[in-house]
Structures are given as C-alpha cells and as structure tokens.
Amino acid sequence: MTDNRLPHEKGFHISWDQIHRDSRALAWRLDGQGPDDGAWRAVVAITRGGMAPAMIAARELDIRTVDTISVKSYDHQDQAEAMVLKSPDKELMGDGTGILIIDDLVDSGKTLELVRKMYPKAHFATVYAKPKGRPQVDTFITEVSQDTWIFFPWDMALQYVEPYRGKD
Numbered sequence: 335m336t337d338n339r340l341p342h343e344k345g346f347h348i349s350w351d352q353i354h355r356d357s358r359a360l361a362w363r364l365d366g367q368g369p370d371d372g373a374w375r376a377v378v379a380i381t382r383g384g385m386a387p388a389m390i391a392a393r394e395l396d397i398r399t400v401d402t403i404s405v406k407s408y409d410h411q412d413q414a415e416a417m418v419l420k421s422p423d424k425e426l427m428g429d430g431t432g433i434l435i436i437d438d439l440v441d442s443g444k445t446l447e448l449v450r451k452m453y454p455k456a457h458f459a460t461v462y463a464k465p466k467g468r469p470q471v472d473t474f475i476t477e478v479s480q481d482t483w484i485f486f487p488w489d490m491a492l493q494y495v496e497p498y499r500g501k502d
C-alpha cells in the first residue's frame with residue numbers, strides 16, 4: 335500500500351527531553367574535534383531552531399563565546415529562498431576556522447549551503463538530518479526520512495487525545 339500522507343502528517347514528534355539528550359550526544363561527538371588542539375573557538379547558532387541545541391552543546395563543551403546567524407528559509411512548511419537576516423561578528427568568524435555552527439536539522443540543505451559559502455572552514459553540525467541535506471552537514475546524530483516532518487517541542491503543546499476505541 336502506498337503512503338499518501340503529506341510530510342506534516344507523517345510526523346516525528348520530539349520532546350524536550352529527547353532534544354536535550356540528542357543535543358548532548360552531538361556535543362560529546364564534537365568534543366576535542368576542533369582544529370589544532372581539538373578546541374573550538376566559538377559556537378554559532380543558526381536561529382531560531384539552532385539556538386536550543388547550540389546552548390546545550392556550548393554548555394557541555396564549556397564554550398562561553400556564542401553568536402548567532404539568522405537565516406530564514408521557511409514560512410511554516412513552505413520553503414522559500416534562504417536569506418541571511420543577521421550575521422555573526424566578522425572578526426570572530428574569519429573564514430570559519432575553529433567555529434562550530436549548529437542547527438536543529440538539515441532538510442534540503444539550502445540553509446547550510448548558504449552559511450557554508452560564507453564560512454567554508456567552519457564545522458557544521460545538526461541534531462537531525464534528512465538524506466538530501468546530508469552532504470552539507472559534517473556531524474549529526476539521527477537521520478530522518480525525507481518525507482517526514484520533524485516537530486520540535488517549541489512548536490508543540492501537550493493536549494488531550496481520544497482513546498483509540500473512541501475514534502470513528
């Protein structure tokens with residue numbers, strides 16, 4: 335039988351606890367992987383989705399220098415042209431050497447492609463990755479199929495659901 339569900343109907347729902355554990359796992363994987371002495375100079379979060387994973391990773395890796403790059407590429411679930419709305423500190427970034435750039439996920443890869451062009455020597459890490467975007471990411475934790483929409487805890491709320499037997 336073919337699965338005709340739209341991506342948002344085939345959802346992968348992630349709790350706060352899950353994103354915390356997966357972001358920690360990402361940090362541990364990146365520990366000691368920076369250039370030269372293994373240290374990272376700074377963490378840069380791709381806003382807004384990258385901010386929670388970046389905060390968790392910066393805490394795990396004891397990195398106090400944290401900046402942001404604001405990229406907008408989606409209006410809800412509709413993809414548009416990726417655009418940089420705010421750049422991180424120029425002096426801090428250089429060509430990206432020793433900088434850990436973190437996002438919550440890579441989907442088509444458009445967002446990371448744009449940021450990579452700006453900082454070709456940076457290390458790109460996401461918590462989740464879909465197959466199309468994988469070439470753009472250096473380190474990730476969990477792969478999710480291309481036709482699955484990932485729902486993050488900051489976009490959800492706990493709510494009542496009907497018992498299975500109560501549904502028509």
Ligand SMILES: O=P(O)(O)OC[C@H]1O[C@H](OP(=O)(O)OP(=O)(O)O)[C@H](O)[C@@H]1O
Binds near residue numbers: 383407
């Ligand atoms: O690999 P791509 O196809 O480019 O998609 C991935 C990007 O899309 C989402 O951000 P979005 O632009 O929706 O903004 P947000 O983080 O502020 O929610 C997500 O947080 C990634 O940054």
Ligand code: HPA
Binds near residue numbers: 439
């Ligand atoms: O699967 C997704 N979930 C949330 N935001 C996204 N932005 C691109 N793909 C996704």
Ligand SMILES: [Mg+2]
Binds near residue numbers: 380383384437
């Ligand atoms: Mg984002």
